[in-house]
Amino acid sequence: MKPKNILLITSDQQRWDAVSFQNPIVKTPNLERIAKKGIVFNRGYTCSPVCTPARTSLLTGHYPSKHGCNTIGTSLPEDYPTIPAKLSEHGYFTGLIGKAHFMSCLTPGSFEAGPNIYDRDFFREWNGPYFGFDYVRFVTGHSSEKHAASGHYGLWLEEKGIDINNYFGKGTPHDVGTWELPEEVSNSKWTADETMEAINVAKQKEDPFFLWASFQDPHNPFVVPEPWASMYKKEEVPCYDLQEGEMENKPSFYQDLVDGTMYENEPELHVNGMPAPCIGELPFLEEEKKREMMTKYYGMVSQMDHHIGRILDHLEKTGLIDDTVIVFTSDHGDYMGNHGLWYKGLPAYEDIQKVPFIVSHPDCKTPGDRSESLQSLIDLGNTFMNIAGIDPDPGIQGINQEEAWKNCDTEKRDWVMVEFRPTESSFMQKTFIVQQYKLVVYHNRTYGELYDLKQDHEQLNNLWDKEEMQSIKIQLLQALVSAEMEKDGVLRARTAIS
Template identity: 40%
Template sequence: MPKNILLITSDQQHWDTLGAIGSPVKTPNLDKLASRGMIFDRAYCPNPTCTPTRASIITGQYPSQHGAWSLGTKLDERIPTVGQSFHDAGFATGLIGKAHFQPLKSTAEFPSLEAYPTLQDLQFWREFNQPFYGFHHVELARNHADEAHVGQHYAIWMEEKGCKNWRDYYIKPTGHTDGLKHVWPIPEEYHYNTWIAERSLAFMDEQRNGDQPFFLWSSFFDPHPPYLVPEPWASMYDPADIDVPEITPGEHDQNPPHFGMTQEEKPDFGPWREDGQGIHGYHSHLVSREDMAKNIAVYYGMISMMDHYIGKILDGLEERGLADDTLIVFTTDHGHFFGQHGLVAKGAFHYEDLIRVPFIAASAGEIPTGGHTKSLQSLVDLPTTFLAAAGIDAPRTMVGENQWPSWTGEVETVRDHVIVENRHQPTTIHVKTYVTDRYKITVYYNKDYGELFDLQEDPNELLNLWDSEAHQPLKNRLIKEFLFAEMGKEPMAMPRISGA
């Protein structure tokens, strides 16, 4: 039984960007972690958007259950979390890096600590010592690269490190620049990767001195766009050597209309916009091959730089004698398009590129080493599994599966399906996907169209079988299975009282 739990996450990382599985991306430290544990080839997010999935990672509930169903929503602080469960069991709990459980705008009904102006009230964060969703030690930031959302503990750290001019590296109105592209001139010693690694190790030292077990989430921001990273990482990969994914002619002919519209220069997605909020992915995805190659090169550089600082955390564990007593999991919150199917970034396009995630688990003497498994995993399972690994009962509100037996090799698989949700508008962008070991079916609320892919015969998802006459019996069977799965994920929050 591991004494400590360390969760390391990236943000918006394509599943196929680990050197250990043959990717051209150099990730020596994650490869080393994989050699000491297991790579899970079929891991999925519960929602391909930051806030919903991150909330699921700590609550063990699906977005449709915990309520933080899209960006701009807030996770209710009253929902039991994995951090609180560990704290109640005597663990030190820490979150360092990106949280994103709350929106950038605060209201009287839904006050947000991650909103302006609190976000950039550095004195507030200097004095902040409250629990945050069960984490009793937090050091937070909110910006990706040079975004204006910089602030919180990260900005304080930069100032304490002597970077008094940190605003020179961020865009207006917080900073002084008009936006940078590809090369970020911030000195590496002040980059948030450095901050996360340094502060993660400091947290471990504090607990080691008191001999207290810990549950720590080291939450990195990259390789989420904007595509921006310091040298030498920005030039680490030559765009001329990049194999740029491209659309296959005609592949969207049988897909729902929003797929094909992404290949237009000026598509009109007005009918999809119900609440006036921004909607991911519903725009033109046309990018020149030259620009895409450069973006991918920098995206790879962002991953390699992050890997370098993940290595510092992992090496620090070893140096402190904690490695053999710590369960380590690396994953991301959701995937990313960089040309696959003609798409960029993210949206309601539930291809494997977006909903499948890299996933490594390692625990000395517990998890088999150096192998791969196709056992289906969902990030909603993380809280239940972490608690099970530590011998702690999970709250009844958590609906994720206990994957510990599949991690240790006691059983081949725990799940026979995963469910992915995506509700980015009240009704017009309300999507759910059901994935089995072979098939994937996607249903749209109040729509006759959908997607059905045979991942065994069509792993690149080029042939949508939804309207195929020969596959109607299969579609009907999968929809029935999907309905049963939806019913099965309802929480058993309260026990039945006999005789009542």
Template identity: 40%
Template sequence: MYSQPNILLITSDQQHWNTIGAFQPEISTPNLDRLVREGTMFERAYCPNPTCTPSRASIITGMYPSQHGAWTLGTKLLEDRHTVGEDFSAAGYKTTLIGKAHFQPLKSTPEYESKEAYPVLQDLEYWRKFHGPFYGFDHVELARNHTNEAHVGQHYALWLEENGCTNWRQYFLPPTGTMNPKQTYKWPIPERYHYNAWIAERTNARLEEHNKTGVPFFLWASFFDPHPEYLAPEPWDTMYDPEELTIPALVPGEHDRNPPHFGMTQEENPDFSEWMETGFGIHGYRSHHYYEYGGKERLTEYDKKKLVAVYYGMISLMDKYIGSILDKLDELGLAENTLVVFTTDHGHFFGQHGLQAKGGFHYEDLIKLPFIVRYPGRVPAGRKSSAIQSLVDLAPTFLSFCGLPIPPAMAGVNQKDVWLGSRESARDHAICEFRHEPTTIHQKTYVDDRYKITVYYNQTYGEIFDLKEDPGELRNLWSEPGYEGLKSELLLKYVWAELGKEPMPMPRIHHA
């Protein structure tokens, strides 16, 4: 007999799906491997958008970016949107978010105010007093920086000072700090002051509080790594030998059949000006021979290897602190009645298809996710499943496990029976959206058990990949002779999927 379960969501940021040691022998992740042994690994999980704000907003709303409105970076999730934390709070749960939110942009305007914007971002007295409510979370402890970014502040900076790191600014970039922007790979910050340590310590403190009160909880531990810049403290920056790793690379000619922005990324000085509408930066539309982060520095052959080594080191460091959270669950006797989900907000390129970081390229590397579910005695242990998952499914599934009603406006599907192993699948496809400009960068991808199709707004080009015969996604079938029937079939299935994901805010209650 099980009481109402606790929910612990653990996420990374921008983690490639194939970076878990249980399935990838070149990387060490003993604690994620432990979750794999003790739970179910879902091999076909997808993000609803391959950038942070839209995907994270989908996690807490159960809606697609085109529905909840936070459609790209630099937008915000409007405060009138319903979130799953509100449902848990109404049911008597305590709701907490520790780490990265990124529901709001770095700039605030009178019409669209942002708590994650300058200057309030670094008003430490403000954050000393503010812990919520925030998007359905009763209690939040937040930060906004990836590695040494100048955006450091909020509760993380307070924690640094409270723990004796009064010189914390030297580990972060100007104008906030004094770290040399040219320094890469090795982050001089001591590990005990790394934000992984902060997230784990504060998550564990909340677990101890919940254990004392006995009140059920919905807790999101939201890690920042392995999002670039590629930086890790000693000894994690040198944990992996770059010469011993498999380094992905462009296959010559693979972009010849792709939409134009693919091939342009391999040019020295491509002109993407016709794609720019808002005047703000557009992720991925650049030469991928250079760093996207930390200034325009050309990627040498050494860099292409070393960045992978440090990326893996960042994941292994994060894994250590995920382990401390799992250990705390065991120590407190909470593990048996806590549903744990580990995943990420979207994937990452580190050389695949000649690409780095992220952008408008819906390869599996970017939109597929690591996704593990553990609930002892209920979710099968040591199992791998090919059932398709989406991050929009998290909110309704969490509510279902806790016996709470699912708001009809949520577009995600309830995966409870799939997670329990009593049903083979709950969806036959996933949809991923990428709208980075109002009209010029606006695409959607439909992916099912075998095929993937990507369509672009106002464009006649697109992509079709056969994931069974071409798992590396090297042969775009969109314009290939002999595949016209497949193209028509997939376009129809995509339209059906779009129609099917339209939410119904209420049931029909009368004939007129």
């Protein structure tokens, strides 16, 4: 029997609650289509709260502490073993469409940086391979940034007669508003078009496929074309904020951030005398501006959802949808002003660590249900190989979640872990999450964080130093040590016993 196809759809910097099945304000009818055939996982987590480490973990099946891409600006070695390479070796057609971010996009000479990404002649001829993907349609950056009109997408825009200088590179990463770029040449439209073409190529080859449709939205700058720009009204969207006194019992760098002093008490979080680029720079905005940002953020989500619907329509038209495992998730979330913070970074809130997570498996026994089963992005590689009938290589981390993806009552995990090392210093943060509690520990620091997520989902009350919580803290620290041992992953087979 032919192995199942696998379609991984990811967004970029999408809050776990920026979907209709978690928030009725948001219009995502096509993600609902996936959910009705599969399972919504309410407890999906990233394994790192910034792009490169999270995406590289998806690519490799390894935590950042193993693959070494600890933050933005790092690059994975080109010969590093990857999940798509393994699938390709076993007869899968593998394709990456959209954003990669496995290498630095700001370091001159990097494949994913200028001037390489603007070489139209190169991208006219090159379609892969890349990190195990046989077929590649590449872009980098976000919305209206200059380098977002790069790679195959930039070439396509020029072939469509678009003057890129009119729409890209004119503003800042903090821009908010209506994007005058015509919707029919938007990056979401292009990503969907190219994903459908990749499906056609796989069907023609009669090979099972593993395709990663990697959308760039809803990452800032928060600009989006019509009709999505005016879909949401300011008065109907949430307006997140810092709550009075919530930083008082947190590690000192939390207060540094909202005060604008940016890690004043943590010199290891500086690079070349400047704060590490791991948090937004807009601590306080007027409510009107914050609501405007949210309307455009949701508009970007709904635009993406529309084009995901076109991909689903195409799978139905080609007769492949019932043979395809579909996973939708994001690399990490966005504070969006909650706790006085923006974008992504070090403060270990659910806003950035949780991600939307939906799986539609053709053999799902509980379609349309919701699950509290813990899910981690680190598990995708191991699970994809199991779906393909492939034994994972030694060293693959994460666990096989396929049974949980088929039955909402199945739980395969007791814990998830989120890693972040924002600089090349010794400063490290690890977040350890079980069903009820979140523990946050720091390398060579006496401070830490402990939250009861059932009673305090917003993490306003740090229980780390509370006398009555010391027994639970010790139990969680012991469980964290055990989890670190379990993270070794798949072991090599024994070939001798003496």
